[in-house]
Amino acid sequence: MSGSLFSSLLVVVMLLNFYCIGASRLRALIRAVSLQGVVLGLMPLLVHGSATADLPVLHVVVSLVTALIKGVVIPQLLLRALRALPIKREVEPLIGTVPSLVLAALATALAIVFGQRLAPASTPGAALVVATALATVLSGFLLLVTRLKAVTQIVGYLVLENGVFVFGMLLVEAIPFFVELGILLDLVVGIFVMGILIHHIHRDFPTGQREDPS
């Protein structure tokens, strides 16, 4: 848990949150969330710290499945939706990039304070895990509510869900199957993408009007 590589991965996840919120092109956004998925996939392997001798098989499975779904399958589906539909390549934020980044910074600061106060003192790495998890959940939520396009909202949901997964790292040793439940959230994301592909949903109908007939 306290391995320095593991901590660095957590920091990478946090930085990718900021990158996602700052991104102005859809493709860059999807690539960033794909990279975040791969980083998440590495985590179960390193949660022990440096011990690699007795790595449980289940951790390897969680790791592979996570990296595959979050890092490859869903981003590829999103890119396909982008190619298949006449979606403009820009992100179209409801509030500007700079205010979004400020909000994200505030959320991250809040998450760090929360992590420091709540994490048990005897597990040194836990505070950073909690902080990263909450910062990622809040960043995802921010993307969800401030971006209009359906594709960007899905990315936001994916980031939110990644935050839940990061928190799962605190439980993965004791109750690994419980953390695996998070895969069901990926299923939801898959259904969203299917919805976009099949029904040509462009945005979350903010005005109650659909723009395209189907």
Place this chain on the structure above:
Amino acid sequence: MSGPTVLVLLTIALPLVIAGAALLLRDNARRPRLLPLAAGAHLALTLALLILFPTTPDPSSPSALGLDPPGAIVLLLVSVLFFFAAIYGVGYLRARHDRDNRLFVACTLAVLALLTLVATARHVGLAWVAVESTTLAGAPLIYFNRNPRSLEATWRYLVVGSIGIALALLGSFFLGYAALAPAADLGAHAVGAHDLGPAHASLLYDDLLARADTLSIPWLEASMVLLVIGYGTKMGLAPMHTWKPDAYGESPGMVGAIFAGGTASGAFLVLLRSLQVADRAGAGAFAHDALIALGLASMAVAAAFAWREPDLKRLLAWSSVEHMGLLAIGLGLGGAALFGALLHLVMNGLTKGVLFLAAANIHRAYGTSLVSADTATHLGSAASPGSPAPPGPRRLITGAIRRLPVSGTLLLLGFLAAIGSPPFGPFVSELWLLRAAFADHVAVGIAMVVLLFAVFIGMGRTILAATQGAPPPPPDLPRGPIAEASAPPEPFKDTWLTAGPIAALMALVLVLGVALPAPLARLVAAASTWLQGAP
């Protein structure tokens, strides 16, 4: 495996198997008959389960699947509601024979199976999986009409619901960590709780209750915040209710009945169980206050929006928001109010069945669910689903009692029941809730009375406009959703299949209000004492 577990598994598996059969069956006209078959068998199994086995779990042998008293109440409610909705479904889908009902029938039965799982899951993770899958299985039901508006409603339901579900999972993780964190504090290396024995990693509600005093209080409190928001979204508490009017307004009335009476009750049950753990550990104070606040907010939002809601089905969605608010307040008050809340769960579920099914018949007959023309602020529900709006002046619902004597009357009676007028069931349960509120929180009680009254006035205007008066002239009536445009459709009439189940539900609401049957009263009382049970 013990007897009750086998029977519970059978009750879950049976609707799933029949759902599979529905997917395979090619005959669109006969497929709906699987609905009452499955629901009838489910009701029989449920009654057998309740009669044959004690409903109080045995703390010495915790299991992931089993009945507890509040679970038994929800299971009974879901089973009865589905039974009548399923009979109605045969008549409804006959009227919509032009539409493929394969997915609709299969998903309805899947929701029944998954709600049974929600009611019997005594494990934090299993309960979450059940609620999550209910959400997904419900989506095709909302999209049954396959038009842009129902697509939008489905999308919003999925997006808002999934955020709730994700937060509920995070809350469940927090709950799991509340069980592990103290172990880590004792000096175990890292979070390596795997060598502390299985009890510390157990997420069975029985185990969590048994060792409540060893749970980490801060994590438990944080977990309750997330669980209240997450499962509150599934219940449709304000301000997380935004999916509800669209989802209930655009889906068939049968779906509204299932959602408002079934899935919402399931989410309430999971919240109830989590709060029981937090209370036992002494970490529930904030969650109680939050539930009272969200409950009052829900009632206020419902009152404000019901006032200017021209659409009959969306109006019922606001009523559902109001009653979920009442349930949240009951849960928040705790103590004596729990009895009222659990009773209200049953009364509200059955009454919502009456209201949504009666409104669906009226929607069929008029080809619209609009009562007044004031639609500028709404998505517009003027056109009937599946067919373009017919030419001519906009049709509105008036004189439903004369146009559809049975359904119109039942809508009016259901409305009287929903607003808590005697002698119907909700009157009794709302009285219990108010009595408990006035006992310790007078301000909450006063707010409840004012808001109940405000919803009554707001809803009453629209319901009276819909049921009273003279129906529009006949030539305007038959056009619309009833059949394909090619054949001249016959006007929709009350039949045994479409009106009988509603009348039966209404009779049940009346009987429960006049004299609460002793077995039900015992079950609700047992649940209320069990939930408050001393450690």
